[in-house]
Amino acid sequence: MIPAPFRYHRATSVEDALEALREPDSKALAGGMSLLPLMKLRIGRPEFVVDLGRLELAGLERANGAYAIGALTTWDALSRAQELRGEGLQAIADCARGIGDLQVRNRGTIGGGLAHADPAADMPAVAVALGLELVAYSAEGERTIAASDFFLGPFTTALAAGELVTAVRVPTPPPGSGSAYVKVEHPASGFALAGAAALVTPAGARVALTGIAGGPVPVADPEAGLEDIEVYGDRFAGEEYRRHLARVVVRRALERARARAEGRAS
Amino acid sequence: MTEVIGVPRPRIDAPEKVTGATRYAADGWVHGLLHARLVLSTEAHALIRAIDVEAARAVPGVVAVLTAADLPTATDASDRTAEPLAREEVVFAGQPIAIVVAETEAAAEDGAELVAVELEPLDVVVDVEAAMAPGAPLARRPSEGAGGDLESIHAGVDHGEEDEPAEPLSANVLGRVRRSAGDVAAAFAASAAVVEGTFRTPWVYQAYLEPQTATAWQEPNGTLVVSTSTQGSFVTRSELARAFGLPEDRIRVVAEPLGGAFGGKFALIEPLAAGAALALGRPVRLALTRTEDFLSMNPVSAQVTHLRIGALEDGTLTGLEARMIVDRGANAGWGLEGITSSLVAGPYRWQAHDVVGYGVLTNRFTFGAYRGPGAPAAAFALETLLDELAAALGLDPIELRLRNAVVEGDVAISGTPYATIGAVEVLERIREHPLWAARHELPEGEGVGIAVGHWPGGNEPAAAVCRVDKDGTMTIVTSAVDMSGVSTGFAAIAAATFGLEPEKVRVVLADTASGPYAGASGGSKVTYTVGTAVLRAAAAAREKLLAAASEELEIAPDDLEVVDGVVRAVGAPDRSLTVAEIASKALRFGGRYEPIEGHGGSAQTSGAPSVAAHLAHVRVDRETGEVVVLRHVVAQDVGRALNPALVEGQMRGGVAQGVGWALYEELAHDEHGRLLTTSFMEYAIPNAERVPEIETLIVEVPAPDGPFGAKGIGEAPVVGAPAAIVNAVAAATGARLRELPMTPARVWSALHEQTR
Numbered sequence A: 001m002i003p004a005p006f007r008y009h010r011a012t013s014v015e016d017a018l019e020a021l022r023e024p025d026s027k028a029l030a031g032g033m034s035l036l037p038l039m040k041l042r043i044g045r046p047e048f049v050v051d052l053g054r055l056e057l058a059g060l061e062r063a064n065g066a067y068a069i070g071a072l073t074t075w076d077a078l079s080r081a082q083e084l085r086g087e088g089l090q091a092i093a094d095c096a097r098g099i100g101d102l103q104v105r106n107r108g109t110i111g112g113g114l115a116h117a118d119p120a121a122d123m124p125a126v127a128v129a130l131g132l133e134l135v136a137y138s139a140e141g142e143r144t145i146a147a148s149d150f151f152l153g154p155f156t157t158a159l160a161a162g163e164l165v166t167a168v169r170v171p172t173p174p175p176g177s178g179s180a181y182v183k184v185e186h187p188a189s190g191f192a193l194a195g196a197a198a199l200v201t202p203a204g205a206r207v208a209l210t211g212i213a214g215g216p217v218p219v220a221d222p223e224a225g226l227e228d229i230e231v232y233g234d235r236f237a238g239e240e241y242r243r244h245l246a247r248v249v250v251r252r253a254l255e256r257a258r259a260r261a262e263g264r265a266s
Numbered sequence B: 001m002t003e004v005i006g007v008p009r010p011r012i013d014a015p016e017k018v019t020g021a022t023r024y025a026a027d028g029w030v031h032g033l034l035h036a037r038l039v040l041s042t043e044a045h046a047l048i049r050a051i052d053v054e055a056a057r058a059v060p061g062v063v064a065v066l067t068a069a070d071l072p073t074a075t076d077a078s079d080r081t082a083e084p085l086a087r088e089e090v091v092f093a094g095q096p097i098a099i100v101v102a103e104t105e106a107a108a109e110d111g112a113e114l115v116a117v118e119l120e121p122l123d124v125v126v127d128v129e130a131a132m133a134p135g136a137p138l139a140r141r142p143s144e145g146a147g148g149d150l151e152s153i154h155a156g157v158d159h160g161e162e163d164e165p166a167e168p169l170s171a172n173v174l175g176r177v178r179r180s181a182g183d184v185a186a187a188f189a190a191s192a193a194v195v196e197g198t199f200r201t202p203w204v205y206q207a208y209l210e211p212q213t214a215t216a217w218q219e220p221n222g223t224l225v226v227s228t229s230t231q232g233s234f235v236t237r238s239e240l241a242r243a244f245g246l247p248e249d250r251i252r253v254v255a256e257p258l259g260g261a262f263g264g265k266f267a268l269i270e271p272l273a274a275g276a277a278l279a280l281g282r283p284v285r286l287a288l289t290r291t292e293d294f295l296s297m298n299p300v301s302a303q304v305t306h307l308r309i310g311a312l313e314d315g316t317l318t319g320l321e322a323r324m325i326v327d328r329g330a331n332a333g334w335g336l337e338g339i340t341s342s343l344v345a346g347p348y349r350w351q352a353h354d355v356v357g358y359g360v361l362t363n364r365f366t367f368g369a370y371r372g373p374g375a376p377a378a379a380f381a382l383e384t385l386l387d388e389l390a391a392a393l394g395l396d397p398i399e400l401r402l403r404n405a406v407v408e409g410d411v412a413i414s415g416t417p418y419a420t421i422g423a424v425e426v427l428e429r430i431r432e433h434p435l436w437a438a439r440h441e442l443p444e445g446e447g448v449g450i451a452v453g454h455w456p457g458g459n460e461p462a463a464a465v466c467r468v469d470k471d472g473t474m475t476i477v478t479s480a481v482d483m484s485g486v487s488t489g490f491a492a493i494a495a496a497t498f499g500l501e502p503e504k505v506r507v508v509l510a511d512t513a514s515g516p517y518a519g520a521s522g523g524s525k526v527t528y529t530v531g532t533a534v535l536r537a538a539a540a541a542r543e544k545l546l547a548a549a550s551e552e553l554e555i556a557p558d559d560l561e562v563v564d565g566v567v568r569a570v571g572a573p574d575r576s577l578t579v580a581e582i583a584s585k586a587l588r589f590g591g592r593y594e595p596i597e598g599h600g601g602s603a604q605t606s607g608a609p610s611v612a613a614h615l616a617h618v619r620v621d622r623e624t625g626e627v628v629v630l631r632h633v634v635a636q637d638v639g640r641a642l643n644p645a646l647v648e649g650q651m652r653g654g655v656a657q658g659v660g661w662a663l664y665e666e667l668a669h670d671e672h673g674r675l676l677t678t679s680f681m682e683y684a685i686p687n688a689e690r691v692p693e694i695e696t697l698i699v700e701v702p703a704p705d706g707p708f709g710a711k712g713i714g715e716a717p718v719v720g721a722p723a724a725i726v727n728a729v730a731a732a733t734g735a736r737l738r739e740l741p742m743t744p745a746r747v748w749s750a751l752h753e754q755t756r
Helices: A014-020 A035-040 A075-079 A090-097 A102-107 A110-116 A123-129 A239-261 B014-018 B105-112 B184-189 B233-244 B270-280 B290-296 B337-343 B375-393 B397-404 B423-431 B434-441 B486-498 B526-553 B579-586 B644-664 B721-733 B744-755
Strands: A007-010 A026-029 A048-051 A060-063 A066-070 A133-138 A141-146 A151-153 A164-171 A178-185 A192-201 A204-210 A217-219 B034-040 B046-052 B062-067 B096-102 B116-121 B173-181 B193-201 B213-218 B224-228 B251-255 B284-287 B303-311 B317-329 B352-361 B446-455 B462-468 B474-478 B505-509 B560-563 B566-569 B572-578 B597-602 B610-620 B627-637 B693-699
Touching (some): A014 A048, A014 A133, A014 A164, A026 A035, A075 A090, A075 A102, A075 A110, A090 A192, A110 A123, A123 A192, A123 A217, A204 A239, B062 B105, B096 B105, B096 B270, B173 B317, B173 B337, B184 B303, B193 B375, B213 B270, B224 B270, B270 B284, B317 B337, B375 B397, B375 B446, B397 B423, B423 B446, B423 B627, B434 B446, B434 B610, B462 B486, B462 B526, B486 B505, B526 B566, B526 B572, B526 B579, B526 B597, B566 B579, B572 B579, B610 B644, B610 B721, B627 B721
Parallel strands (some): A026 A048, B034 B284, B317 B352, B474 B505, B627 B693
Antiparallel strands (some): A133 A141, A133 A164, B034 B096, B462 B474, B566 B572, B610 B627
């Protein structure tokens, strides 16, 4: 439970972090709730750890019809962000509230969690369903990556070398919208056996699943039984059961999102 | 007068524990201390071909890399005490192969990952039923010397008859126990209903908060000192003496405050630390990480139970037939087949029984004990079928159990008569609970289940010392390990016996060099046996007190009483001296009285089984298969609750662990025998969120030989808890699960089968 030897640098600015991260075998440390356990198990063994903890990247801002969530905003802060609830973005708090335990939520960050891209993580499904965009910052400047393009596979993202997620943009849905995140979790890890995020707007519904495959899976037709979606199975939850759970959480997430959109639930 | 017995009081060690002041086995410091890390086998069954330690030795800070040949072990026996590091044959994945010892924990860990072990894989045995068949691959090459005598610690049950098997069996079957009486076939033939089933329980981890830890060093005179997290100091001393060929008086075992054990801490880690310390002549600490503890220690056996029971129309139980297969893992020394085959009869009368138990070797861990070893699995099978029998006969499930519950004078199938048993009393108590009456008016998807579990208790001679100081305070010295608050119970026993306020009693848990003998803490026997020794030690000290007081007050001892630290004449309380005054007269230069001290011993021979009845109230999500225990009620016969707060704590803890058995806990291997659940990220235990509201009902049917009537109570409350939850799920859904834990996938499958 002691990491392999590594060097450590506390970044003083985003630019300083980017400079440090140019080094091969370097790794950015945000809340450390995924990276540190991997290092303690010596599964992850970066040579150089660049700590982003002192960067001022936490917080919620509203501008131009969207929220910008700082990459270092903790799950706990998001679970208590009232302003998001009022705008049909309840799924974010649903999701944040169910991540890990209190200690993890106090440390873990949205930017770190999304960039880690655990295939069973909750937030990627919410990011895809709600159409979030990740702001990637590098020496060349800033670009935004749609969540649906961001997750390439287990622990693999569209971030290029030398890019850092600094913020997550959340488009506010039109009035009369609601969203929800529902999962059935593994009783030990709390990770989703199947989790579904749903956004219901006056124009229609958008749904994404997590926990069932190598990353978040957009569900084109939530009413259509999910037969054509590839589902992973393991000893604890086999493929047939997991596919069934996926149907259940999709339906439950849609029901809750719809009830919220119609003002029947909070 | 201060009421002591039956009054709830906080644990005497609570303040230091809740403030974090307690020093556990990993907290003490020794000059020159080295740190050890284990190299564990990655194969479940293999021969060690080569171990390359050079790269590890080259790590800065690494002092030594030790393999089996480097340890000064003294026997060829192949149990884990005698063979702390695998010599030639590795028999489970996770078995220690080498110890890296370094100046720092980090260097030890750096070194451990550089040790290269070349293993030649052998056939791996993971399926316990397949392992029994003639011609099955063997989990361990045949050898001499199983060694060890840890079985007797756990329960006062016999081993049954050695069975002559009717079927051919492989050499993996090391234990065979048969218990039979009467004509079972005839009993079934005469029955109005007969039900049967096959029940499976998995390997379950004790999940103590404190991973196994030991520190060993040698005193200048050569004495080996082992400071450790153990359940038993004397048994550890004997095991170390056997392992290293040392006289017992050259070993001192110090049992440090225990951070949980539940049956899992018996001389498994100490030989590793001691072997390294002896080999190097320097102090060595081995504090396992959680994953090492999961991989290399000794969880409790998986079991398969085929059970068949019958009853007459009026509910009288007739025949009991069981075939019980216990997965010993690679433990050749002993198995749970003796205990579980005795407990499967439950606290009920049977006209005829035929029970066979097998202990089978596989390449999964080496099993150890866990709170009521062998009992929850047996109760799961029996209590499930009792519910089915009640349904088949149209009887109330509690009524069926009450009609057959054993009473004083009945004889268990082990042959032991019940000298005291509160089975009827706990069933009657639970039947009165409003939850039972309300069970048919619950919302859809909810249900209430009942089950009973019992534990026979255990015995072992023990002694204790009582000393009174000049300030009127008392010190009790025992060598018991406080696993569950027993020292607070000792204080109550001594205070009530002597006539002192319990706040004035200190309890010293001594090491093997200084304390009177006590057996290991296990088998629910500490309060019953050591507690009785404490009572007698306090009584002996009281005689010394009264002898001195009698001379000082010129009143015959029989006319004196001791109340709250004051000796006074019965009926003339003005004529009195305090205990402090009398002790001060004894403990001084030229004093005329013997010190106010006493020694007490006990050698209990009667049993005092404890029995608990449970009501579980669950809600099942039929779509996902998730089960939530909403509420749990437990009624337990404890003989006499010396300190009800501690008794209730034991009851709650047992229920919480029962929730784990029922819903969450399962150690799983892949087909190669490699453990899949190596941390709490994969192995679920009931956390605070998942433990329901637990209502405790204390029932007191006194044990004639227990201190103030107390029985050993630690194990009984876990035994029936899983079965009650199983029966509640059946009540909620109609689905009967035959395998624990009832994971969401298993519950969903069972419900899915229903609708197919």
